[in-house]
Amino acid sequence: MPRTPRPTRLALALTAVLAVLTGCSTADTDHGADRPTDRRTGAGKTPRPPQADAPFDYQLGGPYTPPAGVRAVSRDRSANPAPGRYNICYVNAFQAQPGKEAAAWWDDEHPDLILRDDDGDPVIDEDWDEPLLDISTAAKRKELLGVVGDWIDGCARSGFDAVEPDNLDSYARSDDRLDPADATAFARLLVRRAHERGLAIAQKNTAELLDKGIGFDFAVVEECGQYDECEAFSSAYDRRVFDIEYEKKGYAAACRRWGKDLSIVLRDRDVRPAGEKGHVYRRC
DSSP states (O other), rough: OOOOOOOOOOOOHHHHHHHHOOOOOOOOOOTTTOOOOOOOTTTOOOOOOOOOOOOOEEEETTOOOOOOTTEEEEEESOOOOTTEEEEEEEEOOOOOOOHHHHHHHHHOOOOBBBBBBBTTTTTEEETTTTTBBBBSHHHHHHHHHHHHHHHHHHHHHHHHHHEEOOTTOOOOOOOOOHHHHHHHHHHHHHHHHHHHOOOOEESSOOOTTTTSOOOOOEEEEEEETTOHHHHHHHHHHTTEEEEOOHHHHHHHHHHHTTTTEEEEEEEEEEEOOOTTTTOOOOEO
16 A cells, blocks of 8 residues: 555654753653552553544644544644643654754764664665664664653643554655554554553554454554455454545545444644644544
C-alpha cells in the first residue's frame, strides 16, 4: 500500500520544536497497581479507552473550541486538553520533528539516538524531512524511552486521557536498517509506559502490525476508507477507531460503509484550526 500521507509536520513544526526544547522530565519509577493515583504523574490511574464511535476532532494543527457534539479530541502534546472531552495526546515517537532546531536538539542532546547510514549521516523520512530515531537494539530503545517516555509522562501531567505515538511504520523508511520487530519492541515499551501513567494508548496506522499483540487500546488511523483498511482496524479494536480522511472520495467510502460503526472525519491535510483559511471539518 502507498504510504499514507501525514498532515501534521508543516503545521506543527514550530510548536513541536518548542515543546522539545522546553519539555520537562521525570524519573521513571515503579508504581504498584494497588497504590493510590498520583495526580501529578497519573500513576495508579486505570487507563480508560475511548468510547466506540465517539464524535471526534483532529486538532494537530492548533487547538480550537471543538465543534458541537464532539466528545473526543486529538491535540499535540504542547497543547492543553479540551475541557470536558476525551483527550488524546499526539507524540512523534519514532521520528524527530522536522526543522533545523529539532535536528540540532537531537544532535546536541542525544546524537546516538538518531538512525544513521554507513556514512554517519541521519536517515531521513524525505516526505517530511524527519530524521528517524534509532530503535535497532534493546539498549537504544531503553535510552530512547528516557526521552519519549518523559513526553508521555507530560501528557499524563497535562490531563490527557490517552496518547497517540506517531510513525510506528518508520521502519518502512529506514533503508532496511530497522524492521517490524524493532518497531514492535519499542511500541511495547511505550504501551507499558502509558499504562503505568494511567493513559490509554492508540495504534497509529500500520495495519501490518495489527496481529503482533502489542497491547494498544484503540486506533487512530489516516485514510482507512481511502486505502480499504477500516475493517481490519475495526475488528482489531472492537470499533474503537478514529479515522481521519483527507480526500472526499475516501471520506464518502468510509462513511458509506463504516459511518454507523466508526468515528470518521474529513480534515484538510494541514489540519488547520477553525477560522483559518483552508480549514475543513466534516464528520459522518
